Amino acid sequence: MKKTIAIDMDGVLADIETHFIDWYERDYGVKVNREDMLGVLEPDGFPDKTAVKRFVYTPGFFRTIPVMPGAVEAVKKLMETYEVYVVSAAMEFPQCLSEKQEWLQEHFPFISWRNIVFCGDKSIIGTDYMIDDHCKNLDFCRGKAIMFTAAHNVYQNHHQRVDNWNDVLAFLTAEEVPA
Amino acid sequence: MKKTIAIDMDGVLADIETHFIDWYERDYGVKVNREDMLGVLEPDGFPDKTAVKRFVYTPGFFRTIPVMPGAVEAVKKLMETYEVYVVSAAMEFPQCLSEKQEWLQEHFPFISWRNIVFCGDKSIIGTDYMIDDHCKNLDFCRGKAIMFTAAHNVYQNHHQRVDNWNDVLAFLTAEEVPA
Structure with a gap:
């Protein structure tokens, strides 16, 4: 049986950081540097700390997030070896369920509805690996944790870290090598 | 730490069987007997075998399912002892996500968004117990399976069976008794 991987959406498949920066620039005329967002919670990375909360409740926000570079090709590659599940903590923002579903349908149409999970707390997800930024x-x-680098998590170092989708593939390919 | 239970919606929290029968009678003027639905897949329990599929794709169907008798009180009781998750295979009918969410908010407002999971395949759910009709x-x-009786499952006997929410409470109370 294939090993299973749970892959997060925001910050892993979807480049929400770039989307926050773009929307902030559009609305405030200020382009925030990623360097100023390092190690702080996402809302605190912007001069107006109420902006992020407003964005995530704005219709269309989740529907229009750009895909994380390399994610589509990497997920296709992983699906050859692993049973891949998209596991998103979507219940926190209930209005985003249909947007997230449409987003996946557009960018990852090769992922079956059987392999999509919208949840709150992820602690009951029993996959062999979990790739997440939080x-x-x-x-x-319950499985092996893989932290996908985001500005907000750069100082948290108690999990295996990957910086991008090439890193994910390299790490998981190494895992497959028999001992 | 509390033990965890995954509870299905359709056929367990929500009395979808009664809802099918009611909608069929409304649309066809024929009241189907539950006895005629025993041991067959839900669509095959009705004279017009296309009806069930049409119902589940009709806006409002999932929003208006009656609550399974005793479910609200039993879930409240279980939450005293267990970490209760609602786990629904909602991805099969994507249009129903918001209806299921609103239904839970109306009938089970005491269940946090953190404890709601809408998924496809449930095999990655790692709770200690799973109550389901399928x-x-x-x-x-991965945990202990508990089959909630429905007309379609009456001849499947390889799982622990409960016939109603009183049975669920009785079974889980017996489980708590120290050996």
Whole structure:
């Protein structure tokens, strides 16, 4: 049986950081540097700390997030070896369920509805691996945790880290090598 | 730490069987007997075998399913002892996501968004117990499977069976007794 991987959407498949920066620039005329967002929660990375919360409740926000570079090709590659599940903590923003579904349908149409999970707390997800950008999800995961680098998590180092989708492929390919 | 239970919606929290019968009678003027639905897949329990599929794709169907008798009180009781998750295979009918969410908000407002999971395949759900009416979910569950009786499953006897919510409480209370 194939090993299973749970892959997060925001910050992993979807480049939400770039989307926050773009929307902030559009609305405030200020282009925030990624360097100013390092190690702080996403809302605190912007001069107006109420902006992020407003964005995530704006219709269309989740539907229009750009795909994380390399994600489509990497997920296709992983699906050859692993049973891949998209596991998104979508319940926190209930209005985004249909947007997230449409987004996946557009960018990852090769992922079956059988392999999509919208949840709250991820602690009951029992996959062999979990790729996520948040400790709140990785700290309680049952399989091997893989932290996908985001500005907000750069100082958290208690999980295996990957910086991009090439890193994910390299790490998981190494995992497959028999001991 | 509390033990975890995954509870299905359709056929367990939501009385979808009664809803099918009611909608069929409304549209066809024929009240189907539950006895005629025993041991057959839901669509095959009705004279017009296309009706069920049409119902589940009709806006409002999932929003208006009656609550399974005793479910609200039993879930409240279980939450005293267990970490209760609602786990629904909602991805099969994507249009129903928001209806299911609103239904839960109306009938089970005491269940946090953190404890709601809309998924496809349930095999990655790692709870200690799973209460469901379908073998396709129970056969691959990682914890103890509990089959909630429905007309379609009456001849499947390889899982612990409960006939109603009183049975669920009785079974899980017995489980708590120290050996």
